[in-house]
Structures are given as C-alpha cells and as structure tokens.
Amino acid sequence: METKKRAPRGREAEAARNDRTILDAARTVFIRDPEAPISAVAEEAGVGVGALYRRYSGKEELLRTLCEDGLHRFIAIAESAPARHDDPWEAFETFVREVIDSDVHSLTVHLAGTFAPTPELRSLAVQASTLAALILDRAKTSGAVRADVDANDLPMIFDQITAIRLGDADRTAALRRRYLTPLLDALRADTPTRPLPGPPPSDEEVGARWRHTGSSPSLRKRPRR
Template identity: 35%
Template sequence: MPQDPTSPPLAGRKREALANDRNVLVAAREVFSLHGPEATVAQVAERAGVGVGSIYRRYSTKSALVRALHVAAIDELAQIARECAEGIDAGESTTSGAVETFLRRHILESFGPLIISSGEHPPATPEVDAASAALHAALEQVLATDRAAGLVPDALTPADLMLLITHLRPPLPLPREQADALHLRYLGMVLAGLAQAAASASSAPSATDTAASDAAGLTTGPSWEDWLALWTSRATGTTAGG
C-alpha cells in the first residue's frame, strides 16, 4: 500500500511492518491471479515467505485479506493518478498526457491487475467508499488536464478509465516483462483511438458536447456509480451513457 507522501517518516518497526504487509498483498494478488477463488491463505504465505499465522494475525479471514487487497489497489491507483495530473499541471517535461502516463504507470508500476480472481467483490464499507471517492477525484483531475489539452474526448469518464485498466492488464501466464510489452502494445492502440476521437469531436460542427461526441463515434461513458456497482457488491439503477 502506498504511504501518504505528506506523512512523517515511519519508525523502523512500523516501516518494516508496512513493507511486510505490502509483501503479503503482492503475494496474495499473484496467488489469486494464478489459482482463482480456490487459492488458500497457506499458498499466499508460502509465496510471501511468511508463516500462515502471521497473516491471520493481520487478517482474521481470507475474506478480510481479499478486502484489504481491493482497498490497497484502489489507494495505489489514486496516488498514481494524483502524481500524473499534478506533475503535468506543474509543467514536468513529458511527451504524454496525464491519461497516457496514468495508464502506462499502472501497467509498469502497480503490483498487479486491479480485478483479481478471488471470487469476491468488496462490500460497500466506509473504507472502500473513502478509497473509491479519493480515486474518483484523482481521475477527474487526470481527465480535466487532458481535456483542456485536447488529448481525450469529453465523453471519456473516470469509470471508463477504470474499465480500461482491467482490460489493459489482465493476468497473463507470461514473465512480467513479456506481459508488460503486450499490455503496452494494446495501450498504444487505445491511445490512438482516443486521440482520433478527441480530434473528431473538436472539429465536429455541433453546438453540444454530446452531439460532438456522437459525431466522433464515442458516446458518454458509464458513471462512477456504474463502476462501483461492477466492482463492489452493490446495486445501481444507472446505466452507461445515462
């Protein structure tokens, strides 16, 4: 889990505990990706190089471990998104927009695919909701930066970005370097399409953003509530484009 950059440095023991916790979460993500919902805590412990008891002292059940894994992934994505938007807003040298930088960093830096084969969706708890709200705000900042630069169409939503990353980085039975190369290949295709949609929408002779997006072949994407309903165990009456 990423540490808040505004927080004071952690003491040695706390820093070690945080590193151990991340190691367990990385191992859990890899194990669930490989073995699906039948994966066991013992398999996670073996991959992490720790005792089963040490995991149960931190997470009372396998479900608790899975919930922590979901929240850690969202926290990490939010931090990456903030850094991408703030870096470009501050004029950091880059040939890419915030969306491209965010998606590329997710592929190369995050500790695993967002959606794991755990057989569970995270419940709508206050912790999950707080993490989701922070991510939503960060993704809005990323999109606002690129919309202002004409790099992405207005129809692209934060929920679109979340669904994109689940498609761009599925677990593959390949070494990380080879898998990353494939993920980046398909990211390039997606970015080319977004750039074309943005250019078409900006030149479309329309008085409304919706009509311009339709002219570019891209209608408004799903809402954040739609994404939450897909990602967590909750229901919503909203639909994509609504």
C-alpha cells in the same frame, strides 16, 4: 523547529517488511486465482499460516487490505502525474500508463465482489475516481482528448488492457504497452476518428462490479485454539 519523523527500527522495520511481503504475495496469488485459500498466500510469502492470522482475521480482511493498498497506489499515481507534467495530455497519458504498469487495476477486475467493502474503501474509491475524472477533464478542456470520452470509459479501458496476462511478467508488461499505445492514440482529439457508438457506462454499471456476492467458498476462518 521541524520535527523529523523517526525511521522505523528493529522489530518495527521487520514487521513492515513482513506486511509488505504478505501483501505482495497475496496480490500475486489472488490475481492469479481469487478463490485460492489463504494458505496459498502463506506459501507464496514463505511464512507460516499462523503469521497471517496474527495480522488478519481471515481471507476477507486480507482482501480488503490488499484492495485498500491498491487504491492508495492508484491515488498516488493520480496525484503525481499532473504535478509532474504541465501539459494536460502528458499528464493524462502518464496517469494511464502508470496505472497499467503498476497493475493496480487488476485488483478491481479480480477481487471485485469477493468481499464486503467498508466505508473507508468506498471513500478511497470515490477519491480515486474523482482524481481520474479531473485528469481526463483537464485533458478534454485543453483539446487534447476527444470530447466524447467519458470518465466511466477509463475503468473499461483499464479492464481491456489488464486482461492481457501471460505467465511471464516482463512479456505481459511489454504486450500491455504495445496495445495501450494505439488505444491512447485513438483517444487523442487530433486523431481522425469516428464518433464513439452508444453511451458510456453508467455509474451503476461501473459500480456493479463491486457488489458483494457473498463469502468466497475458500474463505478460511481463524483456527480455534
């Protein structure tokens, strides 16, 4: 007999909601300003600073958790897009569009290098990159995507589109979709194009953004009691 998972109740459900509220607030604050103090996250979340320190030892742990959450979202999109679309191009386009719409890649752009990645984070990053490469390779093998597109081109494409950021979230999303459309058209194999000049980014060039440059100057330590 299959055992049903018990739904979280009472304090468990409240704790889960608080965790999500804090992570959503941290995402908003640190995408806007990676140097912001952890107190800005508490203010955005509408909780006391003490509530943050009960969950996280400091800003660096919060950044790692936020990044881990983003990688899990990226992986979920990369796993579900091919499962929902038999057509390789539709799977590829859905994957790219949903990564942009979810804004998970902005974490890479804004948080890379601000904390020391853990082995678990590195493992998730490898899994995310592998899944993205599989989606692209399937689309290329089918003849849907031009042959000179490399897996390391994808994070650079995400960088370009997520650099579009206005104060209004709806307008930001609309403009990102606007400029992503001709970019996707240029990746199709059936679109007349010139060869891409130069080689794609190397693994070292893509990975260099995650090189830890030291603690953020605004890192706050747990207050001594």
